[in-house]
Amino acid sequence: MEHLSEQKPIIAAEHLSFAYTGADGVAPVVLKDLNLTVEQGSFVAILGHNGCGKSTLAKHMNGILLPNGGKVFVDGMDTMDEELLQQIRRTVGMVFQNPDNQIISSIVEEDVAFAPENLGVAPEEIRRRVDNALEAVGMSAYALHAPHLLSGGQKQRIAIAGVLAMQPRCIVLDEPTAMLDPVGREEVISTVRRLNREQGVTVVLITHHMDEAAQADRLIVMNEGQVIADGTPREVFLDVEGLQQVGLTVPETVGLLYELKKAGLDVSLTALSVEECAAEIAAAL
Numbered sequence: 001m002e003h004l005s006e007q008k009p010i011i012a013a014e015h016l017s018f019a020y021t022g023a024d025g026v027a028p029v030v031l032k033d034l035n036l037t038v039e040q041g042s043f044v045a046i047l048g049h050n051g052c053g054k055s056t057l058a059k060h061m062n063g064i065l066l067p068n069g070g071k072v073f074v075d076g077m078d079t080m081d082e083e084l085l086q087q088i089r090r091t092v093g094m095v096f097q098n099p100d101n102q103i104i105s106s107i108v109e110e111d112v113a114f115a116p117e118n119l120g121v122a123p124e125e126i127r128r129r130v131d132n133a134l135e136a137v138g139m140s141a142y143a144l145h146a147p148h149l150l151s152g153g154q155k156q157r158i159a160i161a162g163v164l165a166m167q168p169r170c171i172v173l174d175e176p177t178a179m180l181d182p183v184g185r186e187e188v189i190s191t192v193r194r195l196n197r198e199q200g201v202t203v204v205l206i207t208h209h210m211d212e213a214a215q216a217d218r219l220i221v222m223n224e225g226q227v228i229a230d231g232t233p234r235e236v237f238l239d240v241e242g243l244q245q246v247g248l249t250v251p252e253t254v255g256l257l258y259e260l261k262k263a264g265l266d267v268s269l270t271a272l273s274v275e276e277c278a279a280e281i282a283a284a285l
Contacts, residue, residue, distance in 0.1 A: 009037035010075055010170050010202050011061050011092070017069035018056055030056045032225040033070070040169065043196040043203045045216035045233075049247045053225040054206045058174040061204065062092035075169070090119070093163035095173040099155035102162060108150075109134065109143040112161045119166065126165075133164040136199065137191050153184025157191055164195070170202035171195070177212065189215060210237075210251045214272045221248070234270045253277035260284075 016034040019027035030053045038044050038061075048054045059065040060072045063079040075091050077084045096102060105111035112130045121129065134140045137157040142150065147158055156176055163171055173192060177185040189212050195201045205216060213219050219236045221229035223246040229236045237243070237250045240258045249255065253274060257267045260281065267284045271277040 008040070008076060009073075010040045011038040011204070012036070012073045013057070013060065013070065014073070015070035016057075016060065016067050016072060018060065018065060019068055020056075030225050031060075034226060036220065036227060038170070038202060038204055040202055041196075041200050043193065043205070043215075043217045044220060045205045045207055045213040045218070046220045046222060047207060047210075047213045047248065048222035049208060052222045054222050055174050057222070058094070058172050058204070058206045061170075061172045062094055063088050064094065090166055091168055092170045092172055093166055093168035095156070095159050095163055095171060095176050097175045097178045099152065099159040099179075102159040103147045103155060106146055106148075107143075108139065108145050108147055108158055111147060111158060112165050115162055115166045129165045129167065130161075133161040136164055136195060137161045151184060152180045153187035156180065156184065156188050160188070160191060160195075164201075168201070170204065172204040172206070174206045175208070176205075177207070177209065185209070185212070210249060214251050221246075233272060237272070238269050240269065257281075 013036040018031040019029045021027040072079045074088045196203045219233045271280045
């Protein structure tokens with residue numbers, strides 16, 4: 001199998017800069033000379049506190065926003081090329097915070113069929129895509145239900161199915177669990193993890209939840225429009241003090257081990273799961 005790093009990146013930002021111009025004409029810079037690649041088939045989490053630029057970056061990944069400076073390429077396609085925007089948006093699908101803003105039909109399967117219908121996909125192919133997308137998110141049993149009767153986590157899974165029906169190679173999820181309870185959050189994160197593992201869909205998860213970020217293969221930390229850390233979650237969370245300096249915490253397991261280490265116990269900070277943490281403490285005692 002070809003190594004991930006040798007493949008052409010599905011998303012590449014090169015010297016990306018962006019500023020929103022306010023009503024007063026002032027344009028505070030949100031992204032500053034940002035360089036970033038996302039490899040095909042990877043599961044990447046982008047972590048940072050509110051206002052760090054992570055949602056703005058997400059909207060550049062399928063051409064919702066266009067750079068003020070620098071370039072963004074999606075599978076080699078320049079997002080500034082207007083003629084390529086439709087193909088770019090088929091390649092990278094977006095899922096947002098509020099599933100109610102993405103669900104437009106009164107029956108689940110009709111909602112999932114909406115995007116491929118608009119793309120002019122043949123009816124029999126739409127049927128196949130809808131069935132496959134609902135199965136992929138574990139919602140086949142709800143095909144004929146009314147979306148407004150579903151839980152938040154179920155609605156978000158329907159929103160993901162609607163994006164999947166477009167057959168994107170990459171899904172960017174912009175804080176998809178922000179409005180969900182813990183059960184709904186777990187439903188959504190386990191769904192996207194499974195899509196990545198079993199179907200090879202590239203996943204970019206924008207989040208401020210440490211436990212969600214810890215489940216990705218790669219973790220990128222942003223602060224004030226720039227990337228300040230990039231590595232595996234185990235590597236990134238080792239820098240407890242560096243993360244604290246930019247207003248971020250670490251998973252509770254790492255935080256506990258950090259405090260024990262400060263108190264003199266010989267433990268490693270690389271344990272992310274509760275089981276690993278317990279084993280690390282037991283070994284040190």
